[in-house]
Amino acid sequence: MHRVQVPELAERMVLGPQDTRHLQVLRLRVGECVQVFDGRGAQGVGRLTELEPGRAVLERDHQAQASARGAETPQPVTLAVALLKGDKLADVVRAATELGAARIQLLVTAHAEAREIGAQKLVRLRRIASEAARQSERSVTPEVVEPVRLMECDWQGTLLVAHPGAQARITDFLSWEAPLTVLSGPEGGLSEAEVAWLTERGAQAVTLGPRILRAETAPLALLGAIAAQGQ
């Protein structure tokens, strides 16, 4: 379902010329549904009821919303996670899927425990994600993406990095105006160069408390904190 920003979520939403053009570019027709969001965290489903040059009307469709929402977060959440040794990633992928990750980006990091992942292992992780999505009644199976070097990775929206000693809280950044990526490093932690590279590009370091977490626990704490906000 396409996503269309509206000035305000209402039972009846009248769009001006720019937004109407956007609907036309999407080749939407009267009767079709789109996800509507106000950019401030509220979202729903709107059904297109009028469409003419320069003007369109969407009406809230609460029934479609209930089924469209499924169990997904308001904006997609990517988990960017360092490659880990042995079978640890299987547990991470399974729980991350339950906890709402829409995408799992594997990372090669400076202090990595592992620098590559076999094709068979990647296939297995994808099967685990698919099975976990089914069991947790999600409508989306997170894509498990082949590893990239951390300092070559790319993201849209907000990037939050679990970092020992950080003061900011993940809940300070959950306005859902943009996609979200949460990143956690390998057992040895991120290198100073990696942290500097990320923060220069606008990443926010967030706390996971004063204890030392294993590399396979940190991603679940990050995603658990989001889920515990009701998302």
Add this chain to the structure above:
Amino acid sequence: MHRVQVPELAERMVLGPQDTRHLQVLRLRVGECVQVFDGRGAQGVGRLTELEPGRAVLERDHQAQASARGAETPQPVTLAVALLKGDKLADVVRAATELGAARIQLLVTAHAEAREIGAQKLVRLRRIASEAARQSERSVTPEVVEPVRLMECDWQGTLLVAHPGAQARITDFLSWEAPLTVLSGPEGGLSEAEVAWLTERGAQAVTLGPRILRAETAPLALLGAIAAQGQ
């Protein structure tokens, strides 16, 4: 270290007659340190510098605070968790220890996957907690407590129960005025009678998002949400 409530955390805290009497009851002497907290979530360490009938002065001791704090939550957090089949509890105990649980109370629930735990298995869980406490640099090893029936369990302070469909958020209840217990059920969920019993006794149902979580993931999401607040 004793805990003393103060009107407000400050570099110099002057206590009136009631609070001074409390210090005297604790037999504190000038030069000794106490934990001070304001009942609204802020806490620190104060050193007693003046003590006379009806009046006492505490001065913040930031150095003592850093070492006293260790990696513990402001109030002890108990994880009350249903018995689970197989080796699932081992993973829960390990991660719960990293995430700051001070006590792990095992529960026998109506829809339990398991109704008892062998002595050897309990010993093993305790060993796992001890090892995880060491690795996560905690000063406290959580006690793993033999199972009790949920409807006979007892708790001090606030009880938060992970429950599908709940609207309240765990972060709404983290004022740290009292010990905290977070409870999560077995794979089949809590029974209606159990939920009613808990809520009649003041338990608060909290959300972990709209997805179905496995019984071994929910406790980590609860504790992860607390850790992500910096505790």
